[in-house]
Amino acid sequence: MHMVELKGVSKAFGDVDAVSNVDLTIREGEFVTLLGPSGSGKTTLLNLIAGMATPSAGRIEIRGRDVTHSSASERDLGMVFQNYALMPHMSVFENIAFPLRVRRLSRQEIERKVNDVLDLVQLPQIKDRKPRELSGGQQQRVALARCIVYNPALILLDEPLGALDKKLREYMQLEIRRVHAELGITMLNVTHDQDEALTMSDRIVLMNQGRIEQQDTPEQLYFRPKSVFAADFIGTANLVECEVSAVNGDRVRVTGAAGAFEVTEVEADVAVGDRVTSVIRPENVEVRAAGDDRESTGSDNPWIEAVVKDSLIVGGVVRHYLTIAGDVPVVAQQANSRSRLLLSHGDRVSLRWAQNDCRIIAC
Ligand SMILES: Nc1ncnc2c1ncn2[C@@H]1O[C@H](COP(=O)(O)OP(=O)(O)OP(=O)(O)O)[C@@H](O)[C@H]1O
Ligand SMILES: [Mg+2]
Structure with a gap:
């Protein structure tokens, strides 16, 4: 079954067509990246899938269910933002436990799930600290852990690594890939960084002015760009x-x-x-x-x-x-x-x- 299916989805803000007539299918377990220049409609498309905006036209399905007009909380997904959005007065443990408390899990279950997910993101030793006592990369891992812990069907990431320095960003790219491989959760990532898209994705959806320019594996997109825009944007x-x-x-x-x-x-x-x-x-x-006089021969x-x-x-x-x-x-x-x-x-x-x-x- 498809995890996400968009059919003819558009979103206009006044006379700006932020997203125009997008058809997109995301398979279960896939890691897909929306890539494109600033203003190409990546965040708008993610928000439409998340249920934080309603399309002007078209239909959105998650696991075969029409969610075009459903609220975000009815969509069984998690979101990780660029600025982590951790709660500053709560410890790491409490931040991650929060979505489980909202779902009224028992104390033992919360304890077990939070400890498991802290192991997964390799942060077991810092669970009593507050977010401000963590590095950017650690905060980002806590944000990811808080999302993974309630096991959503789909995780949406909007430029989650944008605030990190280059080395840490590259490290976190591999970390998120590892977590994706271990859990098999479907992930949809947004970035304008082509290297990040090439490193992390099973498939890249290249956006240009609200439309999908090309969608392909990183390899295909790099070696077989179908337009001058794609050739110029990738590599x-x-x-x-x-x-x-x-x-x-x-x-x-x-x-x-x-x-x-x-x-x-x-x-x-x-x-x-x-x-x-x-x-x-x-x-x-x-x-x-x-001075090098090698000649061209034959072909x-x-x-x-x-x-x-x-x-x-x-x-x-x-x-x-x-x-x-x-x-x-x-x-x-x-x-x-x-x-x-x-x-x-x-x-x-x-x-x-x-x-x-x-x-x-x-x-
Ligand atoms: N709430 C809004 N009201 C009016 N116009 C908007 C709104 N949100 C987005 N837009 C416009 O829609 C277009 C797409 O914006 P969007 O935020 O989706 O781009 P993006 O690809 O995420 O860009 P960036 O890489 O800069 O984050 C832009 O022209 C933007 O100005
Ligand atoms: Mg954006």
């Missing part, structure tokens, strides 16, 4: 404007600032003369230093002349910022190993990409 992408100059089965020849090259990954039907965008990930741009694309603008170390990788003819920028990325190219402003290099490392998307 880094070089976008090169081209025109189709020949179509030969599943091999397409395009011409543009980067000269003529061939592509085997084609998103839609294209014909000679069509304007298209070529999408090449920086890690797939091969760079040849001056390789030809080398393209480029000039170095800048070369920066970003942790484990080096990014080379280059321009090709027509001042078109291209970013190339290499592992930051001892054998990497040392390049600086003004250096002349050549670059190329493989035919199957470039995707063309109709404009």
Whole structure:
């Protein structure tokens, strides 16, 4: 059975269409992330599912039951917010016990469930502290524990890690994944952080101006974006404007600032003369230093002349910022190993990409 099913759901605020005609299915046990830029409708969609807002049109089902007009408390779900929303005067134990007291469980049962969930989020030793005596990551784990403890069918998370620093955020991403795997609770997470979405999700729902742009596994979304928006939003992408100059089965020849090259990954039907965008990930741009005279052979694309603008170390990788003819920028990325190219402003290099490392998307 589907955990959540949205059919033609819209929400307008005055003349702003915050969510437009969304169809979305979430399977039982799935971890789904709503990803998109600020204002794309992520929180509004989450609030509609939570029952904190009513749709202007469409239907919402949870476990096959129509809840379009039901209150939040009738929907059997838990919510974790960015700002934890813990009760400051209560201890960690009491915060987590609160939803169980509301549900009138016995003292022994509350004791057992709270201790179990504290073990699960790995915080058994701090149950007598107040929220202000905890770090941000610990507070976020308490907020998650308070949600898990009453075993809702579905947990909704709205930017739960937004307030944490980078290291802690990455740690908590894995923690939430672990809890998800251990309990098998369906989770719907909201974020505008694409790395977080790629790390945590079984499936990513990419939102753009209130609509679903694409929904796919992280892998599919990264390697097979269906639109320029998706290619640009997920990861880094070089976008090169081209025109189709020949179509030969599943091999397409395009011409543009980067000269003529061939592509085997084609998103839609294209014909000679069509304007298209070529999408090449920086890690797939091969760079040849001056003096390196390796030739392109057979099915390789030809080398393209480029000039170095800048070369920066970003942790484990080096990014080379280059321009090709027509001042078109291209970013190339290499592992930051001892054998990497040392390049600086003004250096002349050549670059190329493989035919199957470039995707063309109709404009
Ligand atoms: N209560 C409201 N009244 C009027 N307009 C609203 C209201 N809530 C949201 N909106 C508008 O709806 C659109 C979607 O907002 P929403 O909060 O869902 O975006 P979001 O994707 O969660 O963005 P962010 O990443 O910034 O949190 C925005 O244009 C916003 O201004
Ligand atoms: Mg939001």
